[in-house]
Amino acid sequence: MSKVAGLSLEEKHPVCKFKVGGLQEFTLIDFPGRPACVIFTQGCNFRCGYCYNVELVLPERFGNTMPLEEIFDFLNNRVGLLEGVVITGGEPTVQQGLEDFMASVKALNYPIKLDTNGSRPDVLKRLLEKGLLDYVAMDVKAPLYKYSQVCGVHVEVDKILESIRIIMSSGVDYEFRTTLLKEQLTEGDIVSIAKLIKGAKRFYLQRFIPGKTLDPKLSKGQSYSEEELNSIVQSIKDHFEECSFR
Numbered sequence: 001m002s003k004v005a006g007l008s009l010e011e012k013h014p015v016c017k018f019k020v021g022g023l024q025e026f027t028l029i030d031f032p033g034r035p036a037c038v039i040f041t042q043g044c045n046f047r048c049g050y051c052y053n054v055e056l057v058l059p060e061r062f063g064n065t066m067p068l069e070e071i072f073d074f075l076n077n078r079v080g081l082l083e084g085v086v087i088t089g090g091e092p093t094v095q096q097g098l099e100d101f102m103a104s105v106k107a108l109n110y111p112i113k114l115d116t117n118g119s120r121p122d123v124l125k126r127l128l129e130k131g132l133l134d135y136v137a138m139d140v141k142a143p144l145y146k147y148s149q150v151c152g153v154h155v156e157v158d159k160i161l162e163s164i165r166i167i168m169s170s171g172v173d174y175e176f177r178t179t180l181l182k183e184q185l186t187e188g189d190i191v192s193i194a195k196l197i198k199g200a201k202r203f204y205l206q207r208f209i210p211g212k213t214l215d216p217k218l219s220k221g222q223s224y225s226e227e228e229l230n231s232i233v234q235s236i237k238d239h240f241e242e243c244s245f246r
């Protein structure tokens with residue numbers, strides 16, 4: 001029977017339900033300060049109109065999942081070459097088997113960065129308590145009054161606030177980030193988001209790049225100009241240790 005870092009790959013084992021939709025073998029920009037690979041999980045509980053990972057979000061567009069043996073063969077072969085593993089989505093915290101999967105990655109001594117939409121604070125808390133996370137990047141999608149609108153589903157905003165609180169008090173390195181489309185967020189909205197995470201270590205404003213999107217109407221969505229982003233950063237940067245746009 002196949003084994004993954006001591007975990008049985010028997011059909012019933014939770015790690016087997018962990019669905020990987022893709023693997024990027026190398027990145028220098030996704031895990032701050034570390035050459036890393038990126039593992040993309042399949043499935044998401046949000047439907048953000050600007051999302052470009054359509055194949056990882058809409059079940060009818062899912063491709064084949066990657067066998068976990070393949071992922072761990074890759075990780076085993078890169079020990080000493082890669083210095084981190086980014087787990088992104090989709091939304092990783094909706095995956096069954098996430099904790100076991102991360103424990104197997106950790107058993108190979110890889111630091112882990114998790115990208116999350118913050119909708120599952122219970123999962124986040126457990127992963128942090130188990131020492132499975134070395135860096136957390138959470139999307140703060142909108143001010144609370146627009147959260148469900150921007151995410152395309154009903155969002156329990158208390159859970160978003162809880163995730164923000166957990167991350168900021170975790171002692172683990174982290175960042176918050178927001179993707180900006182003029183159609184969705186005004187400058188006033190961005191200031192409201194900044195207030196939600198006031199005192200955070202890092203806040204990055206992400207420029208929307210027009211292209212394939214979940215909501216076709218947003219595929220040509222309007223980004224903020226560099227000048228506008230600069231001025232927004234100036235108006236909120238005092239709330240954070242680090243604040244910039246990218």
Ligand code: SF4
Nearest residue numbers: 044046048051090117
């Ligand atoms: S952008 Fe939204 S829909 Fe797309 S993966 Fe992230 S949370 Fe899910």
